[in-house]
Amino acid sequence: MKVGEFKQQVIELRSNTDPLKTPSEVLGLISKLSELFEPLNDQFDLNSDMMVPVKELMNQFWNLVIRNIPCEQSEQWNTAAYVMPWLTLQQSLVKVGLMNADFHHPILYEELKNHFNRLSVTNDSLKITELMPLLIRASRMLGYAEVSQLGHYPFFKLNEKISANRPQEIEKLEDIMFLLRSILYLMYKYCTLKQLALIPSLIYFRYPTTDEERRSELAIFNWLTQHTLECTQFFSSHDDYINMRSIKEIDALHNAAHLLPKERKNFLNATNENRWIYLFTHQSRGRPAFLEEQDASVKETLRLLRQDFNSQKDKSFTAIWGFAFLVKMQARILSPSEAKIVHAATYAFCMEKYIELFNFSEDSKNSFSVHSEWESVKCQAAEKRKLAAINGQSVKLGFFETLAVSQGRLKKLINFLEENQTSDSEDFSSSGETPSMSN
Structure with missing residues (x-):
């Protein structure tokens, strides 16, 4: 020139x-x-x-x-x-x-990377330098998408490799499946909605990269976030391809290993199609009327929470609290209208489980004791709060019910649900103590 x-x-x-x-x-x-x-x-x-x-x-x-x-x-x-x-x-x-x-891409990518990390809300947060290598490696191992394949990538290529059933490629296929399920788990466990929104730009501005890498990585991201139920059903039907060996042998997984479940059964469980978050996002984003039907959507979300919680063995108060804490953490990936529904359903779920704990306790059998009567008042208040959450109404409590909810574990639970703070849950969980029903 x-x-x-x-x-x-x-x-x-x-x-x-x-x-x-x-x-x-x-x-x-x-x-x-x-x-x-x-x-x-x-x-x-x-x-x-x-x-x-x-x-x-x-x-x-x-x-x-x-x-x-x-x-x-x-x-x-x-x-x-x-x-x-x-x-x-x-x-x-x-x-x-x-x-x-x-x-100019390195400048823009650096800004996006730093902003992504600034948006993290927990100390054990996911960094983009831990997530991006998984997308990069998964698309490279699977084979890049042609423009004509974008509507069916990576699903088509995965099915193609599974159907081929080549013994020499089993380990490679296991690694690909582990990478994809890890990406799904990490995004839904640790990312906020704002962080997810940055990922397409991070893929585009990463330097150096190529157009085929961009379209393949973006297609994987879109599949995992826009077709969540399809993904989890596919993963659950191919559990046999998950081998924890992948964590040790795939370099890209090393930096994110501390954020993944350590045991195979826990990893499979966390990415199972029956987890509430995958079913909820499938409905809320696949059926526009879902968010408009407030009462029905809260009841359906409550059903999903029950189903998820009931799949675990521990039904203690500590388990209820821990489950609610995880739900609140995962709700960060939701839009404000979605999060509002989940909050109402979580509130109703916790009140319901509190009542169930009393009904199955020894105290409920001793109906003539003062303590039992007081717990019954607490349960009445919890039931009213549950119904108010489902119906989107303000709760109206009597004098003794108001007094009852300001004491003991029910008060702690309500404060936790209403204050949107993690410190109480972390303190409660780390104490290792299960409060008795008398508190």
Whole structure:
């Protein structure tokens, strides 16, 4: 490229930039670009050394972009009106070998990565550097998707490999299945809705990468998040392909191993199709009317919570508390309207289980004791709170019921449900104590 050609490109950059819709700092960078080679003869050839100040100004531009367009709107990083002319200039430099393709992607990816990690809400949070390698490795091992296969990837390729039943590929298939189930588990256990929304952009701006990698990784992400029930049913029907050996042999799993269940049966259970979160998201996102039918959706979610909880052996108060805590953690992946339904159902579930614990206790059999009568009052209050949660109404308690819910374990449980804090649950669980029904 001649110096004169570059000058013309900068003139076009300026003419295609609307000063009324462009940050003033960006306009300043355009002026600096136009001054760079002003003294030079138009017939001089540009070389890589002369591109150093150009790249520096480009870096400044992209840093301004991420300052003015937040990560939540990262799709505009390639489409904003004042960005497009700069991309045109970049592409012209790429074509003549003066700039690397996707020159700006490392800057944008770094911003997305840091923002993803900042959105974490727990100390044992999932970092994007632990999740992305799993997507990368899974798509590479499975084989990249052709454009014509995107509607059925990775499901079609998985079925193809399973049907082929080649003995020499069994271990590879086990590793692929383990990677995919691990991604599902980690996203639904540790990611918030805002973090999930960043992943398509993280896939796109990762550097270096290729178009086939992008489309394959994005297809896996979409399959796991948009077709959750199909995924979990598929996984559950192929439990035989899960081998914990994969954690030791797949490098990409090493950094995330501390976040995965340690035992095979727990890993299978956590990614089983009957977990409430997979069934709930399938209904809430696959049936638009679900979120509009508030009463019916809360009752259905309550049924899913019961079904999930009843699949475990421990039905103690500690187990109820721990289950509710995990539900609240997983609700971070939901939209506000979905989370509202889950909160109401969780509230009703906890009140219901509190009542059941009393009904199956020795205290309930001794109906003439003062303590038993007081517990009955607590259960009456819990029942009213359960119905209020299901029907979306405010709870109306009598004097003694109000007094009853301000004491003991029921008070702790209600506070936990209403305050949206994790510290109480962590303290309760870590104590290792199971409070007696008399508390």
